[in-house]
Amino acid sequence: MNNFLFQNPTKLIFGKGQIARLAKEIPTDKKILLTFGGGSVKQNGVYDQVKDALKNHNCMEFWGIEPNPTVETLRKAIALGKENQIDFLVAVGGGSVSDGTKLISVAIWNENDPWDIVTNPKKIGKSVPMATVLTLPATGSEMNKNSVISNTATAEKIPFAAVYPTFSILDPETTFSLPKFQVAVGIADTLLHVMEQYLTTTGQSPLMDRWAEGILQTLVEITPKIQNNQHDYEQMSNFMLCATMALNGFISMGVSSDWATHRIAHEITALHNTTHGQSLALIFSSLMRVMAHQKGAKIVQYGERVWNITTGSTDEKIEKTIAKTDEFFRSLGLATKLSELNIGQDSIDKIVARFKANGTKLGENENITFDVVKQILELAK
Amino acid sequence: MNNFLFQNPTKLIFGKGQIARLAKEIPTDKKILLTFGGGSVKQNGVYDQVKDALKNHNCMEFWGIEPNPTVETLRKAIALGKENQIDFLVAVGGGSVSDGTKLISVAIWNENDPWDIVTNPKKIGKSVPMATVLTLPATGSEMNKNSVISNTATAEKIPFAAVYPTFSILDPETTFSLPKFQVAVGIADTLLHVMEQYLTTTGQSPLMDRWAEGILQTLVEITPKIQNNQHDYEQMSNFMLCATMALNGFISMGVSSDWATHRIAHEITALHNTTHGQSLALIFSSLMRVMAHQKGAKIVQYGERVWNITTGSTDEKIEKTIAKTDEFFRSLGLATKLSELNIGQDSIDKIVARFKANGTKLGENENITFDVVKQILELAK
Numbered sequence: 152m153n154n155f156l157f158q159n160p161t162k163l164i165f166g167k168g169q170i171a172r173l174a175k176e177i178p179t180d181k182k183i184l185l186t187f188g189g190g191s192v193k194q195n196g197v198y199d200q201v202k203d204a205l206k207n208h209n210c211m212e213f214w215g216i217e218p219n220p221t222v223e224t225l226r227k228a229i230a231l232g233k234e235n236q237i238d239f240l241v242a243v244g245g246g247s248v249s250d251g252t253k254l255i256s257v258a259i260w261n262e263n264d265p266w267d268i269v270t271n272p273k274k275i276g277k278s279v280p281m282a283t284v285l286t287l288p289a290t291g292s293e294m295n296k297n298s299v300i301s302n303t304a305t306a307e308k309i310p311f312a313a314v315y316p317t318f319s320i321l322d323p324e325t326t327f328s329l330p331k332f333q334v335a336v337g338i339a340d341t342l343l344h345v346m347e348q349y350l351t352t353t354g355q356s357p358l359m360d361r362w363a364e365g366i367l368q369t370l371v372e373i374t375p376k377i378q379n380n381q382h383d384y385e386q387m388s389n390f391m392l393c394a395t396m397a398l399n400g401f402i403s404m405g406v407s408s409d410w411a412t413h414r415i416a417h418e419i420t421a422l423h424n425t426t427h428g429q430s431l432a433l434i435f436s437s438l439m440r441v442m443a444h445q446k447g448a449k450i451v452q453y454g455e456r457v458w459n460i461t462t463g464s465t466d467e468k469i470e471k472t473i474a475k476t477d478e479f480f481r482s483l484g485l486a487t488k489l490s491e492l493n494i495g496q497d498s499i500d501k502i503v504a505r506f507k508a509n510g511t512k513l514g515e516n517e518n519i520t521f522d523v524v525k526q527i528l529e530l531a532k
Numbered sequence: 533m534n535n536f537l538f539q540n541p542t543k544l545i546f547g548k549g550q551i552a553r554l555a556k557e558i559p560t561d562k563k564i565l566l567t568f569g570g571g572s573v574k575q576n577g578v579y580d581q582v583k584d585a586l587k588n589h590n591c592m593e594f595w596g597i598e599p600n601p602t603v604e605t606l607r608k609a610i611a612l613g614k615e616n617q618i619d620f621l622v623a624v625g626g627g628s629v630s631d632g633t634k635l636i637s638v639a640i641w642n643e644n645d646p647w648d649i650v651t652n653p654k655k656i657g658k659s660v661p662m663a664t665v666l667t668l669p670a671t672g673s674e675m676n677k678n679s680v681i682s683n684t685a686t687a688e689k690i691p692f693a694a695v696y697p698t699f700s701i702l703d704p705e706t707t708f709s710l711p712k713f714q715v716a717v718g719i720a721d722t723l724l725h726v727m728e729q730y731l732t733t734t735g736q737s738p739l740m741d742r743w744a745e746g747i748l749q750t751l752v753e754i755t756p757k758i759q760n761n762q763h764d765y766e767q768m769s770n771f772m773l774c775a776t777m778a779l780n781g782f783i784s785m786g787v788s789s790d791w792a793t794h795r796i797a798h799e800i801t802a803l804h805n806t807t808h809g810q811s812l813a814l815i816f817s818s819l820m821r822v823m824a825h826q827k828g829a830k831i832v833q834y835g836e837r838v839w840n841i842t843t844g845s846t847d848e849k850i851e852k853t854i855a856k857t858d859e860f861f862r863s864l865g866l867a868t869k870l871s872e873l874n875i876g877q878d879s880i881d882k883i884v885a886r887f888k889a890n891g892t893k894l895g896e897n898e899n900i901t902f903d904v905v906k907q908i909l910e911l912a913k
Contacts, residue, residue, distance in 0.1 A: 152769040154547025159540070165786065166535025357753060358773055361746030369739045388533040392739055392785065401782060404773065405546065 152356050152405035159400050161294045162318040165392070167384070169320050170197070170284055173204040173241070176318050177282070181239035183210045184232055186252045188217065188244040195328040197286055201243055211235060216244070219301045219308060219420060219427070220251030222266045225258075232259040232279070240281035242316075245333075246290025246340075249283045253298040253313035256281045269300045272311045283319040287329060288391040289337035289428065291344060291398025293319035301421060308421040310413075321395065323387040334377060335483035336428025337394060342370055342479075343431040344397040348408045350439070351515040353448045355406040360452070363402045366393050367457045371479065378482075411513035412438050415524060418502040423494055432480040432487055433494075437531040439473050441523060445516065489531050499528040533737050533786035540781050542675045543699040546773070548765070550701050551578070551665055554585040554622070557699050558663070562620035564591045565613055567633045569598065569625040576709040578667055582624055592616060597625070600682045600689060600801060600808070601632030603647045606639075613640040613660070621662035623697075626714075627671025630664045634679040634694035637662045650681045650692050659695045667706040669772040670718035670809065672725060672779025674700035682802060689802040691794075702776065704768040715758060716864035717809025718775060723751055723860075724812040725778040729789045731820070732896040734829045736787040741833070744783045747774050748838045752860065759863075792894035793819050796905060799883040804875055813861040813868055814875075818911040820854050822904060826897065870912050880909040 164172055177183065185201065192198040202210075213228040231237075232255055242252035256278045258265045268274045283293045292298065298313040326334070349363035370393055376386045396402070415438070416430035425433075439450060447469055454460035454472030463471065477487050486492050489499070506513075506521040513519035519527075545553055558564065566582065573579040583591075594609040612618075613636055623633035637659045639646045644655045664674045673679065679694040707715070730744035751774055757767045777783070796819070797811035806814075820831060828850055835841035835853030844852065858868050867873050870880070887894075887902040894900035900908075 152547070152766060152773070154550065156543065156545055158543040162537065162539035163785075164537055166533070169535065356773065357770060358746055358750045358777065361749060362743050365739055365742030365746055368742060372738060385533060388786070389738055392533070392737065396739065404544075405769070 153407070155405045157400055157404050159294065159315065161315050161399070163294060163395065164318055164320045167322060167324055169322050170200040171204050172320060173201065173282075173284070174207070177205070177208060177239055177241075179208055181208065182235065182237050183208055183239045183241060184228070184235070184237040184255070185210055185212045186216055186228060186240060186242050186244075186248055186255065187212065187214045188248045189215070191328075192243055192286060195286070195325065197243060197284065197325050201241070201284060211237070216248045216251040218247045219299075219424065220247045220254075221301045221303050222254070222269065223303050225251050225254050225265055225300070228255050229258045229265055238279055240279055241284060242281060243284045243286070245285070245287030246292040249285070249292035249316070250290065250298040250300065252281055252283070253292070253296070254300055255279070256314050265300075266302060269309050269311050272313070275313065278314045280317045281314065283316045284325075285319055285321050285391070286325040287333055287337055288326060288394030289340040291341075291395055293321065294395050294399040297398070299417070306421050308417040310417070319395075321391050323384055323391050326387045326391060327382045329381070331378075331381070332426075332484065334381065334390075335485060336426045338370060338374055338377075338390070338483055339428035339432050339480060339485060341390075341394045341397045342367065343412055343428075343435060345402065346435065347410045347413060348403040348406065350446055350449050350453060351407045351409055352446075353452055356404070359402055359404055359406050364453070364456045366397050366402070367453070369393050371457060374479070374482070407515040409513075409515045411519045414511070414513050415502065415527065418505065419494065419498070422498050422501065423492070425492060425494075429485055429492075432483075432485040433489055433492070433531055434527065436473050436477045436487060437527045439469075439476070440530060441527045442514070442519070443469050445518075489528070499525070499532070502528060534788070536786045538781055538785050540675065540696065541698075542696050542780070544675060544776065545699055545701045547769075548703060548705055550703050551581040552585050553701060554582065554663075554665070555588070558586070558589060558620055558622075560589055562589065563616065563618050564589055564620045564622060565609070565616070565618040565636070566591055566593045567597055567609060567621060567623045567625075567629055567636065568593065568595045569629045570596070572709075573624055573667060576667070576706065578624060578665065578706050582622070582665060592618070597629045597632040599628045600680075600805065601628045601635075602682045602684050603635070603650065604684050606632050606635050606646055606681070609636050610639045610646055619660055621660055622665060623662060624665045624667070626666070626668030627673040630666070630673035630697070631671065631679040631681065633662055633664070634673070634677070635681055636660070637695050646681075647683060650690050653692045653694070656694065661698045662695065664697050664700040665706075666700055666702050666772070668710060668714055668718055669702075669707060669775030670721040672722075672776055674702065675776050675780040678779070680798070687802050689798040691798070700776075702772050704765055704772050707768045707772065708763045710762070712759075712762070713807075713865065715762065715771075716866060717807045719751060719755055719758075719771070719864055720809035720813050720861060720866060722771075722775045722778045723748065724793055724809075724816060726783065727816065728791045728794060729784040729787065731827055731830050731834060732788045732790055733827075734833055737785070740783055740785055740787050745834070745837045747778050747783070748834070750774050752838060755860070755863070788896040790894075790896045792900045795892070795894050796883065796908065799886065800875065800879070803879050803882065804873070806873060806875075810866055810873075813864075813866040814870055814873070814912055815908065817854050817858045817868060818908045820850075820857070821911060822908045823895070823900070824850050826899075870909070880906070880913070883909060
């Protein structure tokens with residue numbers, strides 16, 4: 152096991168009716184900026200619950216943080232925050248609203264342009280406390296310090312370590328009305344968060360392996376039930392808990408991690424605006440195939456413990472496991488090949504050129520260089 | 533899944549050579565009280581590492597916090613802390629030193645007698661920040677707010693919620709020289725911490741179930757390896773991580789818990805000064821047998837997933853699973869019957885009388901009343 156530091160200060164407030172706790176968690180002397188995406192929270196009653204909880208607080212609203220939140224939009228929210236001396240932020244929505252609000256949090260009391268902060272997080276100083284009311288389980292942003300911000304002008308999408316939410320409220324009932332596609336990409340995203348921290352080498356930590364597999368097994372078990380009835384409180388609770396636990400540091404203590412699938416998928420999203428979870432599903436199987444020489448033993452362990460694949464040669468087990476994973480993505484209604492979404496050779500070439508220019512080395516052994524990225528993308532065509 | 537709140541602020545600093553980080557984690561203007569048990573940390577080099585790390589800090593020392601720490605001993609440390617205006621505490625040792633130091637932490641800036649605080653934690657006000665340098669994986673005290681304090685005068689042993697350590701340093705190398713018996717009771721204690729949060733009913737949270745089972749599976753896997761070579765860094769790391777993760781709230785989100793075995797075992801320890809992990813091993817199998825009518829389905833799930841018991845009727849599976857658990861305790865060199873430690877009818881009668889007098893109702897359904905405790909103890913004879 153590698154040496155590690157672990158700390159996660161976020162308070163998790165989980166369950167039915169918990170949005171009402173906002174009133175208790177935020178001092179009444181705070182000047183709050185509520186941040187939102189599109190209007191779905193007005194349809195599903197979440198907006199009303201938030202406003203009702205904070206009826207004795209001083210609140211402003213900022214609307215329009217988009218999926219793959221852009222620095223262009225967020226500059227407007229930051230200006231509003233500076234102008235009104237906002238000292239508490241509440242992100243109401245999914246991971247994009249949370250990620251965007253993290254940039255607002257670190258930019259309000261900062262003189263630098265927000266894109267400078269994203270590209271050089273050393274410029275982060277004091278941050279405005281932020282909380283989230285989560286409505287879409289997927290990114291884990293509600294219980295980590297990560298944020299991913301896009302820049303429309305440069306067609307870039309960059310992850311950076313921003314700030315932990317002070318608290319996050321997770322009421323599974325808020326997920327009942329999500330579009331099926333959003334649930335599907337949320338499940339794919341959760342699966343890949345686990346995979347990036349798990350699918351490296353065997354034997355680093357038997358406990359972390361089992362906790363990662365525990366999330367994967369749960370996802371596999373609950374997915375058909377969720378597809379059958381998205382109003383099943385127990386199953387949506389399980390999904391919501393899995394999504395948060397997949398990326399809050401709990402399964403990565405003392406083990407190496409990969410993140411190549413995410414990095415390549417970010418490029419696809421930056422070029423084509425494909426939903427993040429969908430982009431991941433396009434890449435992951437090809438990455439497993441190309442990196443099987445290195446990840447083979449862990450793929451076999453994953454196949455055995457999650458998919459019950461116990462017979463055949465090692466190569467056969469690896470192939471069956473990859474096929475099962477692809478089948479799972481397809482059961483979610485997601486594409487697993489670039490061609491299905493009309494992503495062509497020109498995009499592959501652009502992405503490879505960008506990794507070449509940056510000298511990027513991805514993966515747990517930093518051996519996924521631009522030419523390996525090319526192999527992965529060619530196989531994903 | 534039940535509604536829940538989760539927050540755990542403790543920073544975990546895990547791995548080889550990490551005791552040196554004490555210097556970085558504690559501001560030099562703090563007046564530190566180092567607390568210790570007996571002298572074992574002087575033999576295994578931990579004391580020297582701590583002193584070396586804090587050579588530029590202002591430190592005092594308090595020695596002699598005993599296993600099952602007593603309020604009588606701790607009153608002396610608290611007096612020392614008050615007198616010298618101590619504003620940082622570092623517990624160096626196992627769970628008893630940590631538990632005792634938690635009482636010191638909440639008592640230094642408090643006018644009440646420490647036993648009043650233990651028996652009425654509402655009297656807790658401001659606490660002195662505390663950290664731990666853990667040398668014995670077992671209680672989980674390094675990453676939770678729990679403390680258990682004994683009162684010699686009244687022969688009581690009482691758990692209370694005190695304070696989270698600010699940080700805890702876990703260097704697996706500190707465990708290499710532990711007596712075999714200490715390792716054995718540490719494993720038993722870890723197993724029971726998981727069991728108290730797990731062995732209730734099935735289907736409350738598939739993820740929490742799998743995380744609990746992940747710890748149990750890991751314990752079962754590593755125990756013979758540890759018994760074979762206690763200097764195996766990887767296995768002692770696994771043990772140390774399991775012990776901390778078993779009682780830091782990570783496996784109890786949204787699920788009910790039991791704690792009856794602990795409560796009964798505390799009484800045995802209070803009367804006979806048996807080591808905590810040993811007391812647990814005396815009770816647990818009898819509790820499973822007496823409560824099988826209620827816990828049967830979960831015992832079967834535990835047997836299947838941890839011990840691979842998949843054949844036979846439900847009753848046979850339950851019996852095999854209980855037998856396997858007892859066998860595991862015996863493989864650790866622990867007694868599983870009261871008579872083995874000459875604990876007789878008089879003690880049983882005393883314990884039952886105490887539960888009867890207090891009207892205590894234990895277990896996840898609060899149906900383990902004094903007469904059920906009597907059944908459990910009679911079966912454990």
